[in-house]
Amino acid sequence: MKFALASVVFALILGFAVRSVPAQEKIRVAIPLFPTAAFPVLVANDRGFFQKEGLTVEPIRINSAPTTYQALISGDVHVAAGAPTGLLPSHLQGADIVVLGSWDNLVPYVWVTREKLSDIRELRGKKVGVNRAGSKPWLIIQVLLQDAGLDPVKDLTLLQMGGGSQERVSALMRGGIDATLADALLEPIMKKRGFFVLRGKPTPFMNAPIGVKRSYLASQRSTVKKFVKAFADATRFIVENREGTMRPLIQMLNTDDTEVADFAYQYLHANAEATLYPPDDAVKNLIRMSAYVDRKLGAISANRVVDLSILDELGTKRNQRVPK
Structure with a gap:
């Protein structure tokens, strides 16, 4: 009798524990082969920011922007992070890709x-x-x-x-x-x-856009919002926590040279935009540069390719700055 009662109690506890763990949604994210522009994705995985939001994120390294956006359009990946130059050309192919934010907005x-x-x-x-x-x-x-x-x-x-x-x-x-x-x-x-x-003068450029298909944003908005929140939390962590950032940074750089790692952290720390709001000039310069590929791209408006409503919903303030 005692054994049976104990078994019931254990089953109830186990059932409660299982129910208390949020279900993990899976997202595939395209990142560059050398993923500096997508570094918050690596930090968010390493520090558990995605898991905290109930997400399992699989970074997939892709060597070129055109291939990245082909994968995004086909649905092979759900998000493209850090691939600016393929963004506008994808619109000429009929794709409706929107940028939800960008954490790095200078020529890199x-x-x-x-x-x-x-x-x-x-x-x-x-x-x-x-x-x-x-x-x-x-x-x-x-x-x-x-x-x-x-x-x-x-x-x-x-x-x-x-x-x-x-x-x-x-x-x-x-x-x-x-x-x-x-x-x-x-x-x-x-x-x-x-x-x-x-070093040239600092030139605004939306170097690290978070891109999704507009249809995916409409159908999976809550999932996308969780992803953006975790991405923003990871970016803020980069700015505020040097020690915790160094492990994924050293792994990305594939070096044991402390001078190289320290320089890289200082660069990322100085240039990170933790609010994820890209400056207007950074967006305009991306459009301007894309026009060198096809003049038609220069006529695309910023409002067509940038949708910052998720950031607005998260309560992020456009002019808010994380102390550095």
């Missing part, structure tokens, strides 16, 4: 050169390595050069090459090119390899 590159330069205009006559036409580095180079008064066609030679920053740096080491853009987080590594680094 530095110039790396074989010779010491004091001004971008000194690139005149040089060979500059760049990704394929339409890629993020290609678009940004067009704007940075023109803002400096240089014609990307007449004043220098742009050499297209596949891969990311590492491939362009390899070409720089071989002497095949004189300069290139590299991820800003790699600045200490570039200097240790004997290259020179030239």
Whole structure:
């Protein structure tokens, strides 16, 4: 009798425990191969912010923005994080992708050169390595050069090459090119390899959009809201908690060099926008840069591609700043 009573009590306790654990909704998120622009996704998984919201998030690394948005349109992934350059071209294909926020809103590159330069205009006559036409580095180079008064066609030679920053740096080491853009987080590594680094003026650019299909937002709004909340919590954690951020950061960088890791954290800490509200100029510059791929993209309005209503519902204040 006592055994039977104990069994009933145990079953009731177990049943209560099972019911008290929220069901985990699964979301697949496309992130870049080198996922600096999607770093809060890694932090949210590492620190349990997604799990707290009842989400199981699977990050899927994809090497190019066009492939990222193909996966989003087909439903292979539910969210695209940190892929700005494929956003507007997807609209020309009839896709209705909207941005829910962006935590990184500056051009994320530095110039790396074989010779010491004091001004971008000194690139005149040089060979500059760049990704394929339409890629993020290609678009940004067009704007940075023109803002400096240089014609990307007449004043220098742009050499297209596949891969990311590492491939362009390899070409720089071989002497095949004189300069290139590299991820800003790699600045200490570039200097240790004997290259020179030239920082341009901070240029607004929506570098880390959170993109979803409008139809997915409409049908799964509560799930999307949980994702955005956890993403924002992770971004705030990055700003406020250096020690807790270092483990996923070191894993992402794949380095045990403390100087590189410290520099990377300081960069992310300084540039993180924890409210996730992208500045108007950052959105406008993304549209402006996309027009270099197709002039029609320059006519797309910001209201068509940006929907910040989730942030409004979460009570985030547009001008609120996390102390740094």
